[in-house]
Amino acid sequence: MRRHAYVMAADPYFLQASVRSYYDLVDRIVVSYDADGRSWTGTDLPVQECLAALEKVDVDGKCVLSPGSFHVPGRDPLESDTVQRQAALDEASDGADWVLQLDTDEVMTSPGTFLGCLDRAESAGADGLDYPARWLYSRVGPGKYLERCTRFGRTAASFPGPLAVRAGTRLELARQADVPLYRVDLRAWNTDRHHPHDAVVHEVVPAADAVVHYSWVRPPEVIRRKFGWSGHTDEYSRPEVYRRWDRFTRRPRLAVLGTPFRSTDWLRVSTAADLEEAL
Amino acid sequence: MPTVSVVIITYARPAYLRECLEHLAKSATTPHEVVVVDGSPDERTRDIVRADFDQVRLVQHSLGPGTMPESRQLGLEVATGDVVAFIDDDAYVDRDWLDHLAAAYGPGVGGVGGRALNGQPGEESRGLGSIGRLLPDGTITGNFAADPGRTIVVDHLLGANMSFRRSVLEQIGGVRGRYPGTCACEDTDISLRVRQQGLRLVFEPRAVVRHVAAPYQTGGQRFDRRYQFYSRRNHVLLLARTYGWRAEVLRRYLWSALRSQRGYLAEAWRRVRHARSDGRAGGGLLTRLTGPVVLARSAAELGGLLAGLVAIAGARRTDRAEGVGTP
Numbered sequence: 001m002r003r004h005a006y007v008m009a010a011d012p013y014f015l016q017a018s019v020r021s022y023y024d025l026v027d028r029i030v031v032s033y034d035a036d037g038r039s040w041t042g043t044d045l046p047v048q049e050c051l052a053a054l055e056k057v058d059v060d061g062k063c064v065l066s067p068g069s070f071h072v073p074g075r076d077p078l079e080s081d082t083v084q085r086q087a088a089l090d091e092a093s094d095g096a097d098w099v100l101q102l103d104t105d106e107v108m109t110s111p112g113t114f115l116g117c118l119d120r121a122e123s124a125g126a127d128g129l130d131y132p133a134r135w136l137y138s139r140v141g142p143g144k145y146l147e148r149c150t151r152f153g154r155t156a157a158s159f160p161g162p163l164a165v166r167a168g169t170r171l172e173l174a175r176q177a178d179v180p181l182y183r184v185d186l187r188a189w190n191t192d193r194h195h196p197h198d199a200v201v202h203e204v205v206p207a208a209d210a211v212v213h214y215s216w217v218r219p220p221e222v223i224r225r226k227f228g229w230s231g232h233t234d235e236y237s238r239p240e241v242y243r244r245w246d247r248f249t250r251r252p253r254l255a256v257l258g259t260p261f262r263s264t265d266w267l268r269v270s271t272a273a274d275l276e277e278a279l
Numbered sequence: 280m281p282t283v284s285v286v287i288i289t290y291a292r293p294a295y296l297r298e299c300l301e302h303l304a305k306s307a308t309t310p311h312e313v314v315v316v317d318g319s320p321d322e323r324t325r326d327i328v329r330a331d332f333d334q335v336r337l338v339q340h341s342l343g344p345g346t347m348p349e350s351r352q353l354g355l356e357v358a359t360g361d362v363v364a365f366i367d368d369d370a371y372v373d374r375d376w377l378d379h380l381a382a383a384y385g386p387g388v389g390g391v392g393g394r395a396l397n398g399q400p401g402e403e404s405r406g407l408g409s410i411g412r413l414l415p416d417g418t419i420t421g422n423f424a425a426d427p428g429r430t431i432v433v434d435h436l437l438g439a440n441m442s443f444r445r446s447v448l449e450q451i452g453g454v455r456g457r458y459p460g461t462c463a464c465e466d467t468d469i470s471l472r473v474r475q476q477g478l479r480l481v482f483e484p485r486a487v488v489r490h491v492a493a494p495y496q497t498g499g500q501r502f503d504r505r506y507q508f509y510s511r512r513n514h515v516l517l518l519a520r521t522y523g524w525r526a527e528v529l530r531r532y533l534w535s536a537l538r539s540q541r542g543y544l545a546e547a548w549r550r551v552r553h554a555r556s557d558g559r560a561g562g563g564l565l566t567r568l569t570g571p572v573v574l575a576r577s578a579a580e581l582g583g584l585l586a587g588l589v590a591i592a593g594a595r596r597t598d599r600a601e602g603v604g605t606p
Contacts, residue, residue: 124433125410188416202408202415
């Protein structure tokens with residue numbers, strides 16, 4: 001099976017750890033970035049910093065730079081997100097059977113498990129691999145994080161979109177694609193509240209093998225910037241989103257104790273690798 | 280290419296069997312042999328076979344209705360081909376069905392199945408990615424009408440269109456019986472046991488049958504309460520016989536089955552509340568009064584689960600005695 005990947009160089013946080021975690025699984029990595037250093041919302045991006053970080057990781061010369069222009073004033077950021085991903089995916093599809101599409105703050109903890117699932121997805125006739133990610137909300141201490149969970153504190157997976165798709169796949173929205181999926185979860189029944197409760201689970205992996213998504217694990221000034229350039233900026237840039245993040249980060253115990261009583265933002269304290277280089 | 284014996288089990292559906300045999304006769308490659316296993320209480324089926332299909336080998340039995348596994352075993356016992364293919368009497372093969380089936384037997388392949396088209400709109404794309412799976416929650420998926428466009432690996436095959444190496448079937452002790460009723464599960468039982476031998480099962484989408492779903496000759500409708508009862512009963516038995524009492528997949532299945540009852544409760548409650556399926560008020564008095572009838576389905580399924588649990592000990596004891604027990 002020939003595997004390629006694409007990354008979008010926009011956010012240097014965790015970028016090296018992310019790419020390094022699956023570097024040996026792929027033959028080529030298409031690095032997509034905005035040539036003008038603009039985000040989908042028009043803000044400035046530290047593109048050169050990202051490219052410099054990638055150069056350090058790319059010891060075998062697998063990275064192929066692919067600049068483009070993805071900021072279109074007035075266009076929905078999520079649409080620009082999809083356009084950029086599709087362009088990168090199309091380029092990465094050349095000569096590949098499957099293309100990995102991890103964001104640069106998603107770190108693969110068990111590449112062997114991931115690869116096994118991908119092999120089984122291939123043999124089952126699926127065109128996408130939905131692989132679970134643990135979604136980290138913020139860092140609250142050395143190696144300790146607030147992590148999204150179920151209302152009563154059990155591990156929950158999040159599925160931002162298939163983390164690998166068959167080459168030539170057409171994306172619908174951001175990473176999501178309307179293709180037959182092989183869905184891996186953390187228990188035999190769906191654990192992601194955003195999916196239907198009866199969503200099919202083809203395979204179960206331990207939580208320790210899930211991808212770790214350091215989604216909102218950033219210093220305060222960076223998380224504010226990230227909310228501004230994200231494809232979800234309309235939602236994230238509301239002041240209460242940042243205020244809540246700040247409150248929960250400073251008082252994690254209260255965030256956890258209040259979880260069963262909230263309708264959203266169910267959080268627990270958990271451990272994950274502390275990637276000092278990124279912080 | 281391996282030689283293929285085709286086994287068709289039938290019970291009192293002579294017209295369907297005739298058409299089934301006529302389609303087989305038009306195959307691009309003639310099967311090694313065709314075996315019809317007939318348990319009909321009258322002579323109509325046997326008369327047709329003797330009069331119009333003199334090349335077909337006829338095996339007669341009087342085990343009665345609801346004995347599909349036992350009938351398959353009778354067919355297997357007389358088959359002599361390298362591969363034994365089973366099709367239903369209401370499953371009509373495409374001209375090149377047999378060629379595609381036989382060609383898929385590569386190294387390490389213990390069984391090959393194909394598509395069974397039911398004539399439903401969109402069935403070719405429904406369930407792609409979930410064809411013939413045994414899921415971690417203990418349930419199984421079908422979707423055997425879907426066309427993935429390539430040969431894929433599956434966990435189990437559909438009785439209407441499946442085949443296995445004869446040597447492997449003999450190695451696992453043949454087809455296990457004691458799966459009564461209208462949802463027999465013996466096809467999945469064979470499949471899972473073949474996989475336990477370390478062999479692969481593949482789904483070849485070009486090996487097509489058209490499954491016309493003939494009416495049962497044993498009374499009742501295709502997916503009635505009786506079907507729901509036997510579906511649960513035999514599934515519990517299947518998992519316990521194949522993986523053992525303590526298998527996690529059995530516990531998960533029991534939990535999955537209980538969880539799924541919520542759907543019936545919700546539906547009954549919705550009807551009693553005088554709501555339409557879109558959640559708005561509506562529906563007649565009759566709908567409200569008959570709302571709880573939906574729970575009969577739940578009762579059938581829960582009864583099936585219980586009956587399955589009760590039947591496990593006896594079935595496993597008999598399996599061991601007959602040398603077809605699994606752990």
